Amino acid sequence: MKKKIVDIARDLNLSPSTISKIVNNKGRISSETRERVLKYVKECGYLAMSNARILSSKKSWTIGIIYSDISLIGFEHPFFSRIFQSFKDYVAQRGYDVVMIVSKLGYNELTYLEWCENKKVDGILIVMGNINNPNIIEVVNSSFPCISTDIVMPNLHSVICDDKQGVILAIDYAIKLGFSKIMMVTGPKTARSFYVRTEFFEEEMKKRNISYNEGDIITTDGFGFSSGFNAGQEIAKRKNLPELIIVNSDVIAYGVIRGLNSMDLDVPNDISVIGYDDIEFSQNFTPSLTTILQDTKLIGEKAAEALLLAINQKLQKKQKITYLPVSLIERESTKKKN
Amino acid sequence: MKKKIVDIARDLNLSPSTISKIVNNKGRISSETRERVLKYVKECGYLAMSNARILSSKKSWTIGIIYSDISLIGFEHPFFSRIFQSFKDYVAQRGYDVVMIVSKLGYNELTYLEWCENKKVDGILIVMGNINNPNIIEVVNSSFPCISTDIVMPNLHSVICDDKQGVILAIDYAIKLGFSKIMMVTGPKTARSFYVRTEFFEEEMKKRNISYNEGDIITTDGFGFSSGFNAGQEIAKRKNLPELIIVNSDVIAYGVIRGLNSMDLDVPNDISVIGYDDIEFSQNFTPSLTTILQDTKLIGEKAAEALLLAINQKLQKKQKITYLPVSLIERESTKKKN
DNA sequence: TTGTAAGCGTTATCAA
DNA sequence: TTGATAACGCTTACAA
Numbered sequence: 110m111k112k113k114i115v116d117i118a119r120d121l122n123l124s125p126s127t128i129s130k131i132v133n134n135k136g137r138i139s140s141e142t143r144e145r146v147l148k149y150v151k152e153c154g155y156l157a158m159s160n161a162r163i164l165s166s167k168k169s170w171t172i173g174i175i176y177s178d179i180s181l182i183g184f185e186h187p188f189f190s191r192i193f194q195s196f197k198d199y200v201a202q203r204g205y206d207v208v209m210i211v212s213k214l215g216y217n218e219l220t221y222l223e224w225c226e227n228k229k230v231d232g233i234l235i236v237m238g239n240i241n242n243p244n245i246i247e248v249v250n251s252s253f254p255c256i257s258t259d260i261v262m263p264n265l266h267s268v269i270c271d272d273k274q275g276v277i278l279a280i281d282y283a284i285k286l287g288f289s290k291i292m293m294v295t296g297p298k299t300a301r302s303f304y305v306r307t308e309f310f311e312e313e314m315k316k317r318n319i320s321y322n323e324g325d326i327i328t329t330d331g332f333g334f335s336s337g338f339n340a341g342q343e344i345a346k347r348k349n350l351p352e353l354i355i356v357n358s359d360v361i362a363y364g365v366i367r368g369l370n371s372m373d374l375d376v377p378n379d380i381s382v383i384g385y386d387d388i389e390f391s392q393n394f395t396p397s398l399t400t401i402l403q404d405t406k407l408i409g410e411k412a413a414e415a416l417l418l419a420i421n422q423k424l425q426k427k428q429k430i431t432y433l434p435v436s437l438i439e440r441e442s443t444k445k446k447n
Numbered sequence: 448m449k450k451k452i453v454d455i456a457r458d459l460n461l462s463p464s465t466i467s468k469i470v471n472n473k474g475r476i477s478s479e480t481r482e483r484v485l486k487y488v489k490e491c492g493y494l495a496m497s498n499a500r501i502l503s504s505k506k507s508w509t510i511g512i513i514y515s516d517i518s519l520i521g522f523e524h525p526f527f528s529r530i531f532q533s534f535k536d537y538v539a540q541r542g543y544d545v546v547m548i549v550s551k552l553g554y555n556e557l558t559y560l561e562w563c564e565n566k567k568v569d570g571i572l573i574v575m576g577n578i579n580n581p582n583i584i585e586v587v588n589s590s591f592p593c594i595s596t597d598i599v600m601p602n603l604h605s606v607i608c609d610d611k612q613g614v615i616l617a618i619d620y621a622i623k624l625g626f627s628k629i630m631m632v633t634g635p636k637t638a639r640s641f642y643v644r645t646e647f648f649e650e651e652m653k654k655r656n657i658s659y660n661e662g663d664i665i666t667t668d669g670f671g672f673s674s675g676f677n678a679g680q681e682i683a684k685r686k687n688l689p690e691l692i693i694v695n696s697d698v699i700a701y702g703v704i705r706g707l708n709s710m711d712l713d714v715p716n717d718i719s720v721i722g723y724d725d726i727e728f729s730q731n732f733t734p735s736l737t738t739i740l741q742d743t744k745l746i747g748e749k750a751a752e753a754l755l756l757a758i759n760q761k762l763q764k765k766q767k768i769t770y771l772p773v774s775l776i777e778r779e780s781t782k783k784k785n
Numbered sequence: 786t787t788g789t790a791a792g793c794g795t796t797a798t799c800a801a
Numbered sequence: 802t803t804g805a806t807a808a809c810g811c812t813t814a815c816a817a
Contacts, residue, residue: 111564113810124788129812139786156555159566160501161810164793190528197547204553208546209535215542217494226449228497334731367733390728393672393701451794462804467796477802499794502809
């Protein structure tokens with residue numbers, strides 16, 4: 110049977126509170142007894158029972174995770190899965206457990222906030238969420254420290270990739286290849302990333318005096334392959350073909366390529382294509398996809414770091430965005446002019 | 448401020464223990480007070496503080512999840528992610544929270560078992576694990592109820608898809624298409640599923656009197672695209688080409704197809720290919736992949752159901768395997784003979 | 786520097 | 802049918 114704190118205390122002829130102070134690194138204790146206790150504690154592998162500890166202290170050493178939401182993708186999206194994984198590893202190293210927040214627990218319908226209060230979580234990670242979800246809004250505006258690796262909204266600290274840099278990398282790369290007839294295909298603008306990337310596209314194209322018109326930005330009505338396929342076919346029908354297409358998602362990009370193929374246009378020989386995300390299959394597509402890589406591991410770590418900071422320093426909540434760098438991976442779907 | 452049980456008791460002029468009994472559906476209470484309490488409890492949204500409850504009772508309403516392991520894939524593997532998601536939803540409906548089990552919590556290296564004891568979890572799901580991991584072996588042989596959706600071992604109840612049926616479906620489909628020169632490409636046999644599928648392949652081929660020899664089963668040395676690519680090239684070099692190849696993983700299958708392509712062999716015109724898993728991209732490959740679909744949602748639900756049963760009935764631990772049906776999805780990578 | 790005692794919010798036992 | 806009271810195992814004022 111595992112020893113409790115009273116057992117340790119008895120064995121060492123000390124009081125439980127002394128043990129507690131030592132293992133939690135609080136109060137002033139003679140270095141002699143401190144070492145004696147630490148040694149013994151290590152020997153018998155003592156660890157304070159999680160629930161008793163949480164009950165009697167303010168801290169729970171637990172972080173609640175809001176994943177999935179209205180969108181049905183949830184855990185199946187490798188982009189967010191990776192972020193979650195790296196976040197989890199980072200906080201685990203520092204003693205935090207990670208619990209999935211659910212809004213229905215048994216017969217009770219709970220708001221996220223109620224759930225968090227009930228569990229006394231120390232902080233909350235929104236891996237993936239929806240800014241219009243009242244449940245999320247409530248949590249963000251509560252006193253719980255929060256961090257997001259997806260949504261951006263008032264009162265919330267978000268750790269996300271630098272979409273502006275991504276677009277710039279893509280455009281400059283296109284220029285370097287010798288192209289000036291550049292298009293963008295983007296997913297639904299309800300998603301923040303798709304929205305801002307088109308904004309930056311227009312901005313940067315103007316800045317570089319590259320002409321383009323409205324029709325050079327196509328917004329698909331879905332997130333998947335087939336949306337891209339349709340866009341690809343539509344592009345192929347135009348009399349004035351682009352030389353290069355920047356697509357704001359690898360999945361859609363792959364659809365675009367096949368759509369072009371279906372109209373007898375080759376990538377990259379007729380048209381070059383740049384994707385976004387670098388999903389696992391991007392290197393296995395035919396052609397393999399030149400794309401903008403987002404470092405999901407880094408996102409998870411930085412988010413974890415920021416959240417733990419907020420937890421420990423009781424920082425005032427305010428909107429903040431931490432941008433992380435992206436990079437361009439050169440593969441076969443793009444090719445120099447001529 | 449949320450009401451505690453004492454607040455409720457005071458408001459209603461009852462004792463905390465009475466309230467407790469009612470919300471937990473225990474003891475004999477007059478239906479009159481029961482209803483009065485239930486009504487009030489619902490009104491003010493009272494919910495017992497999780498940690499206090501766990502501390503004073505035997506049950507924690509928490510299930511620990513062992514995910515990822517020696518293999519580095521972890522959450523990035525959509526197959527397991529989906530299982531986890533559906534498991535989580537099922538148990539949440541019945542009042543259980545789900546916590547990731549980590550083996551390092553702060554400065555303490557914990558075994559899985561120690562962690563589970565510390566958290567007093569009610570049961571454990573092994574989404575993905577390794578049978579050689581001492582940590583896992585220890586947990587499986589402990590008194591904690593366990594369920595696995597991946598590994599199979601003594602003392603453990605596993606809920607997995609029927610690999611035999613999958614192989615039979617593939618072979619019979621090949622026969623239906625008119626083929627008799629059938630090969631199998633499999634991933635490393637250290638993985639249970641790859642191992643048993645090759646076993647079943649040999650068994651069923653013999654049973655049907657379809658001739659094949661050793662060389663007709665290729666074992667790749669990796670799980671990825673490139674492993675398949677190499678296998679595809681190797682096959683293409685043979686003088687005696689197969690008519691159909693059963694590949695035990697979609698990812699590898701895609702590699703095989705490209706490997707064949709690289710040697711000027713077309714799929715399905717020269718050779719048909721059947722995959723396994725039905726990953727998201729299987730319908731978007733060129734050609735789209737005929738494959739064996741595993742119902743991940745069902746796996747998660749059945750595993751959850753079985754685990755909750757084990758928890759509530761304190762069943763004796765023993766090895767057991769629950770097989771779930773698979774199905775064949777017909778797409779473009781296969782084609783009738785001639 | 787160490788110990789005492791109260792308290793965290795429940796549930797469980799037993800008595801009324 | 803209900804209510805006292807003692808756990809549950811820990812932390813934390815406060816006292817020594």
